[in-house]
Amino acid sequence: MAASLPDPDTFLPLPAATFHILIALAKEDRHGYAIMQDVEQRTGGALRLSAGTLYRSIQRMLDQALIRESNERPEPALDDERRRYYRITPLGEAVARAEARRMAELVRMARAQGLVLGSR
Amino acid sequence: MRAYRLLLRLLPASFRLEYGEEMTAMFSERRREATSTLTMLTLWAETIEDIVRNALAAHWDILRQDLHYAVRALARTPGFTATAILVTGLGIGANAAAFSVADFVLIRPLPYVEADRLVKLSEQTPDGGINVVSPALYRDWRTGSPVFQSMGAYFNMGVNLVGEGEPQHLQQSVVTASLFPTLGVRPLRGRTFTAEDERDGGAIILSYSLWQSAFNGDEAIIGKRLLTDGLPREVVGVMPPDFHFPRREIAVWTPMGVALQSDEDRTNTYWEAIARLRSGVTLEQARAQMDALSRQLAQQFPQELEGVSASVARLRDQFSSQSRALLLALCAAAACVLLIACANLANLLLARALTRHQEVVVRVALGAGRERLVRQSITESLLLALLGGALGVGIAVVSLPLLTRLIPTSLPIAQSPVVDLRILMFAGVLSTLTGVAFGAWPAWQSSDTHEVGIANAGARAVGGRRARARAVLVATEIMASVVLLISAGLLLHALVRVQDVEPGFRATNVVALRTALPSPKYDSLPRRAAFYRDVLTEVRAMPGVSGAAYISGLPMASQGGVWPVAIEGEGEVGPRSPHAISRYVTAGFFAALQIPLRRGRDVSEADEMNQPWVAVVSESFVKRHWPNQDPIGKRFTFLTDKRIVVGVVGDVRVRGLERQSEPQVYLSYKQVAELATPFFYPRELVVRSSVSPSSLIPTVRSIVRRIDPEQPVSDIRPMTEIVSDVTAARSVQVRVLGAFAALAFLLAASGIHGLLSFSVSSRQREIGVRMALGAQGREVVRMIVRQALLLAGAGVIPGLVLAYLAGRTMESLLFGVRPNDVVTFTAVAVLCVVMTVIGCLAPALRAVRVDPAIALRAQV
Numbered sequence: 001m002a003a004s005l006p007d008p009d010t011f012l013p014l015p016a017a018t019f020h021i022l023i024a025l026a027k028e029d030r031h032g033y034a035i036m037q038d039v040e041q042r043t044g045g046a047l048r049l050s051a052g053t054l055y056r057s058i059q060r061m062l063d064q065a066l067i068r069e070s071n072e073r074p075e076p077a078l079d080d081e082r083r084r085y086y087r088i089t090p091l092g093e094a095v096a097r098a099e100a101r102r103m104a105e106l107v108r109m110a111r112a113q114g115l116v117l118g119s120r
Numbered sequence: 121m122r123a124y125r126l127l128l129r130l131l132p133a134s135f136r137l138e139y140g141e142e143m144t145a146m147f148s149e150r151r152r153e154a155t156s157t158l159t160m161l162t163l164w165a166e167t168i169e170d171i172v173r174n175a176l177a178a179h180w181d182i183l184r185q186d187l188h189y190a191v192r193a194l195a196r197t198p199g200f201t202a203t204a205i206l207v208t209g210l211g212i213g214a215n216a217a218a219f220s221v222a223d224f225v226l227i228r229p230l231p232y233v234e235a236d237r238l239v240k241l242s243e244q245t246p247d248g249g250i251n252v253v254s255p256a257l258y259r260d261w262r263t264g265s266p267v268f269q270s271m272g273a274y275f276n277m278g279v280n281l282v283g284e285g286e287p288q289h290l291q292q293s294v295v296t297a298s299l300f301p302t303l304g305v306r307p308l309r310g311r312t313f314t315a316e317d318e319r320d321g322g323a324i325i326l327s328y329s330l331w332q333s334a335f336n337g338d339e340a341i342i343g344k345r346l347l348t349d350g351l352p353r354e355v356v357g358v359m360p361p362d363f364h365f366p367r368r369e370i371a372v373w374t375p376m377g378v379a380l381q382s383d384e385d386r387t388n389t390y391w392e393a394i395a396r397l398r399s400g401v402t403l404e405q406a407r408a409q410m411d412a413l414s415r416q417l418a419q420q421f422p423q424e425l426e427g428v429s430a431s432v433a434r435l436r437d438q439f440s441s442q443s444r445a446l447l448l449a450l451c452a453a454a455a456c457v458l459l460i461a462c463a464n465l466a467n468l469l470l471a472r473a474l475t476r477h478q479e480v481v482v483r484v485a486l487g488a489g490r491e492r493l494v495r496q497s498i499t500e501s502l503l504l505a506l507l508g509g510a511l512g513v514g515i516a517v518v519s520l521p522l523l524t525r526l527i528p529t530s531l532p533i534a535q536s537p538v539v540d541l542r543i544l545m546f547a548g549v550l551s552t553l554t555g556v557a558f559g560a561w562p563a564w565q566s567s568d569t570h571e572v573g574i575a576n577a578g579a580r581a582v583g584g585r586r587a588r589a590r591a592v593l594v595a596t597e598i599m600a601s602v603v604l605l606i607s608a609g610l611l612l613h614a615l616v617r618v619q620d621v622e623p624g625f626r627a628t629n630v631v632a633l634r635t636a637l638p639s640p641k642y643d644s645l646p647r648r649a650a651f652y653r654d655v656l657t658e659v660r661a662m663p664g665v666s667g668a669a670y671i672s673g674l675p676m677a678s679q680g681g682v683w684p685v686a687i688e689g690e691g692e693v694g695p696r697s698p699h700a701i702s703r704y705v706t707a708g709f710f711a712a713l714q715i716p717l718r719r720g721r722d723v724s725e726a727d728e729m730n731q732p733w734v735a736v737v738s739e740s741f742v743k744r745h746w747p748n749q750d751p752i753g754k755r756f757t758f759l760t761d762k763r764i765v766v767g768v769v770g771d772v773r774v775r776g777l778e779r780q781s782e783p784q785v786y787l788s789y790k791q792v793a794e795l796a797t798p799f800f801y802p803r804e805l806v807v808r809s810s811v812s813p814s815s816l817i818p819t820v821r822s823i824v825r826r827i828d829p830e831q832p833v834s835d836i837r838p839m840t841e842i843v844s845d846v847t848a849a850r851s852v853q854v855r856v857l858g859a860f861a862a863l864a865f866l867l868a869a870s871g872i873h874g875l876l877s878f879s880v881s882s883r884q885r886e887i888g889v890r891m892a893l894g895a896q897g898r899e900v901v902r903m904i905v906r907q908a909l910l911l912a913g914a915g916v917i918p919g920l921v922l923a924y925l926a927g928r929t930m931e932s933l934l935f936g937v938r939p940n941d942v943v944t945f946t947a948v949a950v951l952c953v954v955m956t957v958i959g960c961l962a963p964a965l966r967a968v969r970v971d972p973a974i975a976l977r978a979q980v
Contacts, residue, residue, distance in 0.1 A: 033146045051146050052174030055139040083142060
């Protein structure tokens with residue numbers, strides 16, 4: 001299957017929600033609610049994904065094969081039957097990396113023009 | 121949580137099934153976090169916004185996907201796509217065209233402010249007839265009825281316009297100044313009439329089309345001076361293009377003079393009256409009030425108004441019930457065509473669904489839900505239907521001019537409807553319904569997961585069930601086309617009957633043209649007599665001309681001149697007198713139109729003013745007044761003057777072929793009251809010739825020009841056209857219905873053929889087995905023909921019943937043809953059976969050629 005992945009650059013620029021979901025899934029599998037909480041925490045409460053946006057993004061990302069459903073379930077004690085866990089795919093990782101690179105590049109250009117405050 | 125689940129139903133089902141549970145769980149957790157009422161409210165507000173926005177987006181995504189898929193799928197099967205679009209287009213087109221005409225005539229309000237408050241006021245004679253009004257009675261009504269906000273009156277007459285190039289004969293409406301405010305219309309340029317114009321009478325208002333055609337839309341038209349019938353007039357206004365009151369031929373409006381308005385004679389009826397109801401007053405209240413007023417007036421003027429009442433009818437409804445019936449029949453026929461087109465479309469979709477069976481199996485195996493498959497199919501059929509709808513609008517636009525003859529001339533509306541937003545919306549809604557209703561069913565059928573499950577066991581079971589569905593559709597098509605064929609047949613039969621009615625004169629080789637002599641120029645009788653004599657002498661001398669004469673109103677083309685009759689010794693003329701149609705003629709009229717002279721003589725040039733005033737009456741007049749007596753020499757009073765009968769002629773269908781006409785009385789043009797209006801002057805010249813009538817026209821024109829250079833020649837028409845015009849609405853309707861029926865027939869035939877072909881191919885194995893077991897080709901053919909006949913029977917029999925019911929409802933249009941006309945019914949039934957047999961020939965032959973060995977090996 002790993003024969004030839006689509007070019008990650010064709011997915012760019014990513015919608016903000018998609019990028020956040022990829023970041024949330026970068027280190028571990030999560031279910032929908034956990035993704036939402038993670039995004040909220042990481043942004044200090046600034047971004048709270050609504051249920052509709054979250055699941056529509058998930059649906060599209062599944063279609064695009066950026067993520068997939070994970071078969072591994074947590075400890076039965078912690079498991080909620082209704083929940084599905086999502087895992088980032090290699091393509092998803094590549095796309096997230098490409099997006100991060102694109103943004104870093106933008107920031108570099110902005111800095112060169114003195115547009116970024118407190119440049120370290 | 122119930123509310124939340126309800127909210128989730130906005131989302132596409134596939135999405136909801138996939139994520140609904142999790143979203144609900146997430147929502148309940150967030151709800152637990154919400155502590156105060158305020159946070160709870162905020163949560164709900166956010167949630168609703170979120171779901172609605174995402175639902176719209178999700179639906180849009182699916183639609184885009186489905187459309188993309190549908191376009192690709194349709195492009196892969198261009199034959200199917202073209203057929204489906206064409207079939208739908210014909211169905212929608214027929215309906216859009218029929219609807220736009222029906223809407224224009226029956227539904228759409230007239231182009232005036234609050235047009236539903238406008239009514240037409242008429243005199244109702246003691247025998248229930250509707251008549252025009254006398255100026256005096258109009259005045260009584262105007263002063264005596266508080267239910268109306270305002271009232272206006274008018275009468276129409278021809279007028280000659282001189283000085284703008286070739287002299288022109290135009291239709292003018294002479295109106296009271298109150299008419300325009302009553303209608304609530306504003307002029308496009310200038311002003312409408314004032315009380316002052318009624319006093320000095322020198323003003324004129326032009327129609328938009330005259331302004332454009334005769335004056336090239338000259339912006340400096342206001343204040344310009346014209347000569348009409350020799351009178352100088354000043355243009356004070358131009359009306360907007362959509363103003364056609366009281367009918368669309370009217371080119372100019374002139375003010376009603378004070379002298380006419382103060383006429384005291386309550387029997388001198390020639391005005392038409394309209395009024396605007398006060399706001400809040402109903403039609404019934406107005407009628408009740410007018411009835412009371414009429415009773416009061418009848419007491420006041422018993423001589424003139426005894427038994428006369430007022431009829432109050434909506435201006436909107438001023439057209440014949442026949443026009444309405446013709447249009448409704450057309451709409452019903454169009455609906456039939458649409459039904460057939462839809463059945464055909466559903467059939468095509470079902471057949472297509474079968475060919476895509478494998479694809480469905482694969483998609484179901486990949487986890488596509490039934491809802492998703494159905495939705496995909498509906499998108500596809502909707503796309504087809506909308507494309508068909510677009511084609512249909514095109515068809516409607518092209519075919520509308522053919523239908524304008526169905527628009528009654530008595531309504532103050534344009535000659536033909538325009539295809540506007542209303543029509544587009546109608547076509548759009550119809551297409552959508554077609555696409556959804558007739559796409560959903562095949563889609564639901566073909567995505568039956570149960571069927572899909574057993575699909576691999578062999579297509580036979582699936583094919584069987586679907587064939588039944590298709591058989592129902594085909595039977596429906598046959599049924600609807602039987603109804604259409606029979607209706608068209610009955611109406612055609614009626615048309616032939618109407619056209620077979622003897623008009624009472626011979627129209628072939630006669631041309632009619634009008635030279636309307638204007639007042640006051642021709643007010644003197646000797647001057648008129650000289651004109652007629654000079655014109656007729658020269659015209660009769662033209663090579664090929666065998667007869668020429670003048671009459672004051674052509675049969676079938678002119679209205680009015682219906683006067684009361686009192687036979688000598690049977691009392692005076694009163695409101696209850698019988699009526700007859702009056703026409704002033706020159707000598708030779710009967711010969712020119714070949715109206716048979718039964719007794720006595722024609723009027724002659726010797727019937728001068730100072731001679732006894734003579735009359736030539738029709739046979740029905742004699743039959744009514746002097747049955748079994750010699751009428752020659754009998755005397756009667758006609759309107760105001762005493763007449764003596766000198767001749768009897770055959771009856772003429774003055775009011776058209778379908779209507780009974782009053783008896784006719786022909787008078788010498790020289791024996792007319794001194795102050796008669798130009799209405800009594802003979803103005804229609806009829807010329808019979810052995811050469812082509814149209815070749816005469818230039819010479820006749822030059823003759824008239826030589827005798828009076830200012831006299832226009834207008835309304836040149838062969839007499840045959842005048843006769844065919846009275847059946848024009850009918851023949852247009854029959855032609856349209858015939859086209860609908862033919863179309864329906866073809867669609868039904870293709871349906872039968874398609875179904876049987878399909879049935880043969882899906883039964884190949886069975887046929888193979890039968891043949892292998894020794895069945896003869898003949899038996900196989902018989903089996904298929906039997907199936908076809910069953911199908912035909914299932915459609916034809918209910919079709920015959922429905923056709924009979926349809927015939928009953930349009931009996932008023934059938935002119936005596938019975939709605940169970942045996943010839944028509946038998947012909948259509950036979951036609952349908954023959955069509956069925958022909959339709960099954962090819963499939964039957966194919967069945968006979970089935971090679972049992974191949975059929976058995978084919979698919980097990």
